[in-house]
Amino acid sequence: xxxxxxxxxxxxxxxxxxxxxxxxxxxxxxxxxxxxxxxxxxxxxxxxxxxxxxxxxxxxxxxxxxxxxxxxxxxxxxxxxxxxxxxxxxxxxxxxxxxxxxxxxxxxxxxxxxxxxxxxxxxxxxxxxxxxxxxxxxxxxxxxxxxxxxxxxxxxxxxxxxxxxxxxxxxxxxxxxxxxxxxxxxxxxxxxxxxxxxxxxxxxxxxxxxxxxxxxxxxxxxxxxxxxxxxxxxxxxxxxxxxxxxxxxx
Amino acid sequence: xxxxxxxxxxxxxxxxxxxxxxxxxxxxxxxxxxxxxxxxxxxxxxxxxxxxxxxxxxxxxxxxxxxxxxxxxxxxxxxxxxxxxxxxxxxxxxxxxxxxxxxxxxxxxxxxxxxxxxxxxxxxxxxxxxxxxxxxxxxxxxxxxxxxxxxxxxxxxxxxxxxxxxxxxxxxxxxxxxxxxxxxxxxxxxxxxxxxxxxxxxxxxxxxxxxxxxxxxxxxxxxxxxxxxxxxxxxxxxxxxxxxxxxxxxxxxxxxxxxxxxxxxxxxxxxxxxxxxxxxxxxxxxxxxxxxxxxxxxxxxxxxxxxxxxxxxxxxxxxxxxxxxxxxxxxxxxxxxxxxxxxxxxxxxxxxxxxxxxxxxxxxxxxxxxxxxxxxxxxxxxxxxxxxxxxxxxxxxxxxxxxxxxxxxxxxxxxxxxxxxxxxxxxxxxxxxxxxxxxxxxx
Ligand SMILES: Nc1ncnc2c1ncn2[C@@H]1O[C@H](COP(=O)(O)OP(=O)(O)OP(=O)(O)O)[C@@H](O)[C@H]1O
Ligand SMILES: [Mg+2]
Numbered sequence: 224x225x226x227x228x229x230x231x232x233x234x235x236x237x238x239x240x241x242x243x244x245x246x247x248x249x250x251x252x253x254x255x256x257x258x259x260x261x262x263x264x265x266x267x268x269x270x271x272x273x274x275x276x277x278x279x280x281x282x283x284x285x286x287x288x289x290x291x292x293x294x295x296x297x298x299x300x301x302x303x304x305x306x307x308x309x310x311x312x313x314x315x316x317x318x319x320x321x322x323x324x325x326x327x328x329x330x331x332x333x334x335x336x337x338x339x340x341x342x343x344x345x346x347x348x349x350x351x352x353x354x355x356x357x358x359x360x361x362x363x364x365x366x367x368x369x370x371x372x373x374x375x376x377x378x379x380x381x382x383x384x385x386x387x388x389x390x391x392x393x394x395x396x397x398x399x400x401x402x403x404x405x406x407x408x409x410x411x412x413x414x415x416x417x418x419x420x421x422x423x424x425x426x427x428x429x430x431x432x433x434x435x436x437x438x439x440x441x442x443x444x445x446x447x448x449x450x451x452x453x454x455x456x457x458x459x460x461x462x463x464x465x466x467x468x469x470x471x472x473x
Numbered sequence: 474x475x476x477x478x479x480x481x482x483x484x485x486x487x488x489x490x491x492x493x494x495x496x497x498x499x500x501x502x503x504x505x506x507x508x509x510x511x512x513x514x515x516x517x518x519x520x521x522x523x524x525x526x527x528x529x530x531x532x533x534x535x536x537x538x539x540x541x542x543x544x545x546x547x548x549x550x551x552x553x554x555x556x557x558x559x560x561x562x563x564x565x566x567x568x569x570x571x572x573x574x575x576x577x578x579x580x581x582x583x584x585x586x587x588x589x590x591x592x593x594x595x596x597x598x599x600x601x602x603x604x605x606x607x608x609x610x611x612x613x614x615x616x617x618x619x620x621x622x623x624x625x626x627x628x629x630x631x632x633x634x635x636x637x638x639x640x641x642x643x644x645x646x647x648x649x650x651x652x653x654x655x656x657x658x659x660x661x662x663x664x665x666x667x668x669x670x671x672x673x674x675x676x677x678x679x680x681x682x683x684x685x686x687x688x689x690x691x692x693x694x695x696x697x698x699x700x701x702x703x704x705x706x707x708x709x710x711x712x713x714x715x716x717x718x719x720x721x722x723x724x725x726x727x728x729x730x731x732x733x734x735x736x737x738x739x740x741x742x743x744x745x746x747x748x749x750x751x752x753x754x755x756x757x758x759x760x761x762x763x764x765x766x767x768x769x770x771x772x773x774x775x776x777x778x779x780x781x782x783x784x785x786x787x788x789x790x791x792x793x794x795x796x797x798x799x800x801x802x803x804x805x806x807x808x809x810x811x812x813x814x815x816x817x818x819x820x821x822x823x824x825x826x827x828x829x830x831x832x833x834x835x836x837x838x839x840x841x842x843x844x845x846x847x848x849x850x851x852x853x854x855x856x857x858x859x860x861x862x863x864x865x866x867x868x869x870x871x872x873x874x875x876x877x878x879x880x881x882x883x884x885x886x887x888x889x890x891x892x893x894x895x896x897x898x899x900x901x902x903x904x905x906x907x908x909x910x911x912x913x914x915x916x
Contacts (some may be wrong), residue, residue, distance in 0.1 A: 273868045276860075301870035315862050317883025321915040323866070326879065329912075331870035342915060366883075383869060 224291075224422040225249040225272075225391055230283035232271055243265045243447035244283070252419040256433055256458060257426045258275070259444030260466045265426045266310050269395045269445075273307040274300050280351035287391065301327075302334035304390030308380040308397050310426075315367040320379070323367050324349060324386060331387060352385045356412050357405070383410045392416070392423045399433040410435030430462040445469045487533075488519050490540035491909075494659070495626055504586065504600055514615035521619050530803040530835040531774040533619070535541035536743045537717060542688055543627060544574035544658025555653035556581055561679045561709040561904055565896045567645040573653050575660035590640035592674075596631035596663055600722040612695075612723040612749050620719045620747070624661055624693040631663040638669035645896075650692060652682030652713065661691045667812065670699035670727070675894060676706050678739070680720075682713040687742075689717045696724035696732075700754060703731045707897055709904065712740035714769070720746045726786075728754025735892050736763035736792075737901055738773050738910045745774040751782060752814075758787040762892070764885040764901070765793070766903025766908050767800035767832075774803035781814040790821035790838075793888040795881045797828040803835045810842045810849060817844060821851040826858065826884050828877065878909040 225248070232242040241264045249274050259265055270276050272285070274297035285292040292300060315323070329339040340348075353363060356378050368376050377397050384392055394413070398406055413423065413436050425436060433441070433455060441457040442449045443466070448470045451457065483601065484492070495512050498505070520537060523529035545556065552573040559571075570593065577595035584593060611721040615622035633650050652660060668674055682688055690712060698704055712718045718741040726732045736746050750759055759779070767773045779788050794802040804823040825834040838851040858880050866876035882905055889901045 273864075275864055275868075296873070297864060297867035298870050298872045298876075301868055307868055309865070313861055313865055314882075315865065315883065317886045318866075318879050319914060323869075323871075325915045326875065326912065327866070327869040327871050330875060333546070334870065336873075345915070387869065388676060 224251045224253075224288065226286045228284050228286075230271070230285065231266065232278045233280045233281060235277050235279050240281070241278070241447050242271070245444075245448045247421045247442065247449055249424060251320060251390050251422055252417075253440065254394065254417065254423045254425065254436065254438045255445050256438040256441045257424060258428065258441065258458065258461055260470060263444045264447040265444055266395055269307050269310075269393045269426060272305060272393055273297055298330065299334065300414065301387070301389075302331045306384050306387055306389035306392050308377075308384055308392070308394040310395040310399075312380050313378040314369045314371075316369050318367050320363045320365060320367050324383065327383070328386060333438060348386060353382055356385070357408055358382055359363055374402060374405045377401055378409060379411050386414060390421055392421065393426070394424065395426045396428065397425070398427055398429055406432065430458045433458050443469050482519075482863050485520060485534050487537045487540045488516075490911060491623070492516065494540060495820045498627075503569075508626050508735045511615050511622045515619055515622035515626060515910045517616065527776065527805070530805070530837075531743075531745055531772065534723060538770055539687065541657035541659050541687065543629065544652070544654070544660050544688065545656070546576050547574045547653035548619070549580070552578055552581065552651070555651045555683070556649065559651050559679050559681045561651045561681070561898075562645070562647055562677050562900050564900050564903070565645055565677075567647045567677060568631050569647045569649055571649045571651065571854045572630060572660070572662055572671060573651045574658060577630050577632075586643045587646065588594065590637050591646065592635040592637070592733055594633045594746070596633050596665070599633070600628070600630070605751060612725070612751060613721065617720065620691060620721045621693055623719070624663055624691050624721070627659060627661040627691065628663045629661055631836045632666065634664070636672045636674050639671045640669065640674070641672070642674040645677055647677040647679060650678070650680045650690065652686070652688045652690065652716070655683070655686055657687040657689075657771070659689045659691065662693070664692070664694040666694060667697040668699055668704050671701045672699065672701060673703045674705075675897070676704060677897075678708040678709050680708075680712050680718060682716055683722045684713045685715055686713055687715040687717070688713070689912060691719045692721070696722060698724060698726045698730045698732045700727045701729045701868075702727070702778065704733070705892065705894055705897065706734040707892070707901070708734070708736050708746065709901070710736070710738040710740055710744055711904075712744065714740070714742060716741045718744040718746075720744075722748045724748065724750045725753050726750065726757045726759060729756040730754070731758050733760040733893065734762070735889075735897075735901075736775060737904070738763065738765040738775065739904070741771065741773065743772045745776060749775040749778045749780075750788075751780045752786040752788075753783065755783050755785045760789045760791070760891065762791045762888050763793070764888045764905065765802055766795050766881075766885065766905065767802050768797045769800060770798070771800040772803075775805070776803070777806040779806075779808045779819070781808065781810045781817045781819065785816040786812055786814065787818040788820075790823075790893060791888055792823040793885050794823075794825045794834060795828060795885060796825060796832040796834050799829070799831045801833040801835075804837065804853075806838045806851070808840050808849065808851070810840070810844050812843045814844045815846045817847040817849065819847070819849040823853045825855045826881060827855060828858065828881065875911075878911055882909055
């Protein structure tokens, strides 16, 4: 599904290197968790996967479904099945949530040569999925994320993920800001999406999320690279001991 | 051979054409006498240019390359076909007064349901009767307002409308101005609208015409808003892509009235929409707003002068413009608060979004305050599309162009949504989406 090899990246405007030789392989159907101290480059990695232009990749490669991901525009990546749930979803005043969702779904369908969704079909899908995520019709009537609470924004990300049905889901700290009930709702939503054809990368600081979304692999990221990989027990160990050992190692 | 003041400069091609066109109108009736005065006043200074303060950013000497002769009347069939394009407010059940190529067409007009509340006559009838109804307005005079002077010289028709005191119009009233035909021509209209005390009305104006025809529109509207009246006034300028549109609205707003004009501009090669508003009585308010979309090589100018001459009036000006390609937008807004106008509130904001490297916007809000107890402010911004928003949308699969257009719509909608009328908001937002080639809204 995804193969990142020796990735080096820096901020486009200056020379600070943020990713310093990061490698990661994610197979189809796998769930990977990435943990690591603040500032280690987790969000940067997720942005580079989604195609944000603020970063320059100076070395290494990213292959997605056999193709060079770095050659693709952000919207092409999305149409090809890459989805990023943002750590800080932004508000877009003036763009209605429903209008945006339909625009995005149909844009992806067009890009893949599929017929566009009719409004009734679209409405039906949204209602079903929104209900399961406890997103009210009133929220859907508002402009995208405008006036949403932190937790509501995160749930809205998962709604978009469920609607767009990507093959590679990257979730950047989707759990932070969620109350206990919302955490369970979101985790259930993600678990329903687990499938042999879909891979998931969850970036998190908390082992609690991983009790709900059980990962196949856990990685520790420090100073721009993966410094340790293991099974889910690694998350427990980190919770116990912190990152000190890995920060030194990096 | 000595030259008069007139000949100290060479006339532009357009001025020559105007002089020829005017000479062809020769007649010996009383109306012509007034036309001549107006035309002389125009020729005294000629087309305004960049050294004339009010026209600094819209230099008509440079922008107006020619002046077509007065338009010939359209055949009934051509008129009807052309009218089909005037669908800006199609979703609204409204009465209509229709002008095609500068002529009132009763057969296409419809004032049903408003007979009790509205008196209407065509200005053309007064002109034909030799009736000297080219009333001078004290808000502008021909010597300093070239649009008014040209209007006086070439006017052929217009709406003389009176809305009765206390009337609540059952449906909005639209004044439609359509150009028909493939030959360039000039249509010149003078409207006089008077809204009685305490009346409530929604008045719509639409301007449409064919693409690729270099026709000109000149429209001057005198507006009287009576005491305590409530009027929404929405102008949609969607002229053809080669058109020149010169509009001048002259509202006077009496005590405690609420007058809310909105200027939507998307058409024309060159357009100027000017409003000069005077508060005549205390306690009145005006929300003057607008949205402009300019592309290609369009030049779209919005100019406002708001005079607070009496105390305790409120004006809010809020304008948005999205400028793409090599287009140019202009916003000039001046709020004058005269010495007696204590307790005035005035807030003016003009925001532009520049969508390309070569797009240009001159943004000039000004306040002139001679009273001491007022709350006034103004602001202007010129910015680009928010990169974070763009990236967010693209990361969901929306291609760059479409994401941009959605954000432009959102930007303009902020002004449109200030109109306190759901139907009008819906119509103008749908229009904006159409100009931006966006799919319709999902609610
Ligand atoms: N656009 C940018 N300009 C300058 N510095 C940046 C930029 N993006 C990221 N950085 C820097 O790169 C480093 C990694 O940031 P990143 O957001 O990827 O960390 P993170 O691992 O997601 O941290 P957190 O756990 O706090 O979310 C930080 O030091 C950050 O300040
Ligand atoms: Mg982060």
